[in-house]
Amino acid sequence: MLDGRLIGVLGLTGDPQQLRTYAELVRMTAEMLLAQRHLQVEQQWRRQRCDDLLALLLGGSGDSPRLVDEARQLGLKPNLPRIACLFELRGGPPAEALSAWLMSRYPDSWCVSPARQSLLWCRPAGVPLDEPRLLERLQRHVIGGCATCWPTVVRCCPTSAC
Template identity: 50%
Template sequence: MLELDSTLAQHIVDRAMAILPHNINVMDAQGMIIGSGDPSRLHTRHEGAQLVLANRRVVEIDAQAAACLRGVKPGVNLPLLHGERLIGVLGITGDPELVRPYAELVRMAAEMLVEHRVLQAERHWQRHQQEAWLRQLLDPQQSLASLEVEAERLALQLAWPRQMCLLRLSEEGDPLPRQARLLAALGGKGEHLV
């Protein structure tokens, strides 16, 4: 389960602000600013984000509303989701009328970055599990049955379908061109030839 951290939050901010002329804030699931284009706002509570977290909907804050809330500037704040799970809030600072058109695009990009991080973590975990399986394979004390169960869980293919074909080639001339033609006829998969 992904928890939004300050590294990912700041990466989202930096990517969005490289394109947009507005400050971006990313708040965690408690409403704390963990990524921002304005470093003075980091690690402060954002009451607008807390409204988003409580209601699971977009909250627009104009200048009048911002004056009534702590740690808030005018802008648009959106729920940041991973799947159906609310993991934080994305805020764009500015007049809501001006920043509203960007809000959904920035949220979509942020959620794609979150998903990318999750996929990276899953691939890393899978690779780590496969390496651990290989270490177990080299252990003479490890039972074959447990290795097979673990291989199945990791979706490792231990057996491949094979067909045998016996060819008799004349011994005249250089055999390499004939082998090359044979490989081409078999689809170029020389690793399957014995």
């Protein structure tokens, strides 16, 4: 059962009295695995939608109230002042690993990979930056500018990159 719906049947053979405990364990394990997979699919959809939405917003074509409202509903905090930094990646960790690290260290950050070897990081302006740790982790070239509103964030993103 998943969300109250029967989605499959598991069969065990043997004496029902001896198998009752094992059957319950098998049922609970199967339900847990299905629920976990369902949650993974939902999380992947949400991540992909956030990435697509950020690409639209940062690409300059996404200033419509509908997109900003959707960003707000997804918890992206579009009106938060941000500092945009464009990283050129030369070897080292791939953009996904760096993005995950940045977003775990700096809550409410946005990370978009506009090109194969680059990462656009928009961190909240009010969050203190641990520069030595960041520079140690990055060892890359950084281009940055302070963004206090949407148009400034969009200007910080080169049009060829977003």
